[in-house]
Amino acid sequence: MKPYRIETTCVQGGYTPKNGEPRQIPIVQSTTFKYDTGEDMGKLFDLEASGYFYTRLQNPTNDYVAAKIAALEGGTAAMLTSSGQAANFFAMFNLASCGDHMVASSSIYGGTFNLISVTMAKMGIETTFVSPDCTDEELNAAFRPNTKLVFGETIANPALTVLDIEQFAKAAHAHGVPLIVDNTFATPVNCRPIEWGADIVTHSTTKYIDGHGVSVGGAIVDGGKFDWMAHKEKFPGLCTPDESYHGITYAEKFGMGGAFITKCTAQLMRDFGSIQSPQHAFYLNLGLESLHVRMERHCENGQKVAEYLQNHPKVERVSYCGLPGDKYYERAQKYLPHGSCGVVSFELKGGREAASVFMNSLRLAAIETHVADARTCCLNPASTTHRQMNDEQLKAAGVPAGLVRMSCGLENADDLIEDIAQALDKVE
Numbered sequence: 001m002k003p004y005r006i007e008t009t010c011v012q013g014g015y016t017p018k019n020g021e022p023r024q025i026p027i028v029q030s031t032t033f034k035y036d037t038g039e040d041m042g043k044l045f046d047l048e049a050s051g052y053f054y055t056r057l058q059n060p061t062n063d064y065v066a067a068k069i070a071a072l073e074g075g076t077a078a079m080l081t082s083s084g085q086a087a088n089f090f091a092m093f094n095l096a097s098c099g100d101h102m103v104a105s106s107s108i109y110g111g112t113f114n115l116i117s118v119t120m121a122k123m124g125i126e127t128t129f130v131s132p133d134c135t136d137e138e139l140n141a142a143f144r145p146n147t148k149l150v151f152g153e154t155i156a157n158p159a160l161t162v163l164d165i166e167q168f169a170k171a172a173h174a175h176g177v178p179l180i181v182d183n184t185f186a187t188p189v190n191c192r193p194i195e196w197g198a199d200i201v202t203h204s205t206t207k208y209i210d211g212h213g214v215s216v217g218g219a220i221v222d223g224g225k226f227d228w229m230a231h232k233e234k235f236p237g238l239c240t241p242d243e244s245y246h247g248i249t250y251a252e253k254f255g256m257g258g259a260f261i262t263k264c265t266a267q268l269m270r271d272f273g274s275i276q277s278p279q280h281a282f283y284l285n286l287g288l289e290s291l292h293v294r295m296e297r298h299c300e301n302g303q304k305v306a307e308y309l310q311n312h313p314k315v316e317r318v319s320y321c322g323l324p325g326d327k328y329y330e331r332a333q334k335y336l337p338h339g340s341c342g343v344v345s346f347e348l349k350g351g352r353e354a355a356s357v358f359m360n361s362l363r364l365a366a367i368e369t370h371v372a373d374a375r376t377c378c379l380n381p382a383s384t385t386h387r388q389m390n391d392e393q394l395k396a397a398g399v400p401a402g403l404v405r406m407s408c409g410l411e412n413a414d415d416l417i418e419d420i421a422q423a424l425d426k427v428e
């Protein structure tokens with residue numbers, strides 16, 4: 001059967017109740033599952049049969065919602081995690097371990113930058129950062145024999161750079177490794193990285209997918225197209241027996257479509273335990289059901305606010321890839337033809353001080369360390385999310401000290417613009 005269109009999948013994907021079953025995705029609020037015999041349960045432990053035995057590993061509610069996200073991204077398998085941080089860590093650590101190397105775009109979320117450059121470095125995993133605007137030569141030069149993956153964000157938070165997914169995928173594949181794309185800001189409604197060559201897609205579902213600022217969560221989707229066995233020597237974790245799991249070789253037993261997520265669940269979720277609760281997965285699904293409707297309005301408001309700011313005399317520069325003339329406009333036309341997101345960033349002529357007066361004068365937009373929910377909010381990254389970075393790193397990440405990131409919500413655009421106008425009036 002032909003897959004349904006994205007809007008229908010947002011509403012009804014992942015869960016098809018049988019005769020007499022609940023119409024809504026049920027919240028299976030149970031840590032454990034009952035079996036008649038020890039042998040029945042043993043088969044589950046051995047991954048010989050599929051089913052549930054302990055919610056740290058799998059839970060039906062989470063699986064329904066993960067299946068919906070997999071369908072939205074055009075992937076073969078998916079899992080939910082407790083946060084976006086856990087999703088990115090799991091996705092990378094599922095492939096790279098001590099002594100390995102990764103290539104990452106330098107324009108990424110501050111939390112991910114910290115995870116890669118500090119915490120994973122302590123674990124013995126080194127990373128080379130490349131500009132999202134690098135040439136093929138620069139990109140290829142970043143690889144080493146022990147490189148295990150390439151990482152980037154479709155639309156980077158907060159720099160709003162747009163990744164050339166095809167370029168990064170091509171380089172990754174030429175070096176026999178997969179491309180992981182964090183698709184948080186675009187959401188599968190506006191971009192499906194797997195269709196452009198990405199192999200693994202991650203999400204902080206805390207953002208648009210939840211969309212209401214109610215629950216922290218993450219997701220990992222496998223596109224199922226990367227042939228692990230063709231690069232056996234690079235990925236022993238997938239291509240040789242896992243002694244911690246009864247000698248299973250994931251790539252053989254679960255194939256290209258299932259190996260990555262099965263290993264990630266069986267090893268990393270088992271050992272690190274960063275699960276999403278079934279209750280949170282239920283909330284996540286409520287967000288998914290309206291994602292396609294909300295994204296349209298977020299983008300419409302983002303576009304109108306960006307156009308207003310662009311023409312304002314107190315504004316130095318606006319970054320929004322929907323603006324003709326934006327550095328990423330052409331690339332966005334290719335990868336994000338229906339819109340990008342509701343996040344607009346801009347630099348006030350008065351720098352850090354002006355940004356502070358402006359933000360403190362806003363009435364509708366709240367100052368929050370958050371983006372992508374129904375209510376408009378704003379932030380000065382240099383003094384908050386990115387404060388662990390020095391000026392040089394901030395510049396490399398495309399986040400100058402006076403930058404304001406505004407996440408346009410679902411309010412009336414004219415109200416948002418009037419609020420911005422009165423706050424800009426207060427700036428000297």
Ligand SMILES: *Cc1c(COP(=O)(O)O)cnc(C)c1O
Pocket residue numbers: 083084085086088109111112153156157182184185203204205206207216217218
């Ligand atoms: C917020 C964010 C993360 C981290 O997600 P949490 O859910 O906050 O852990 C990762 N990547 C991007 C692009 C984000 O915006």
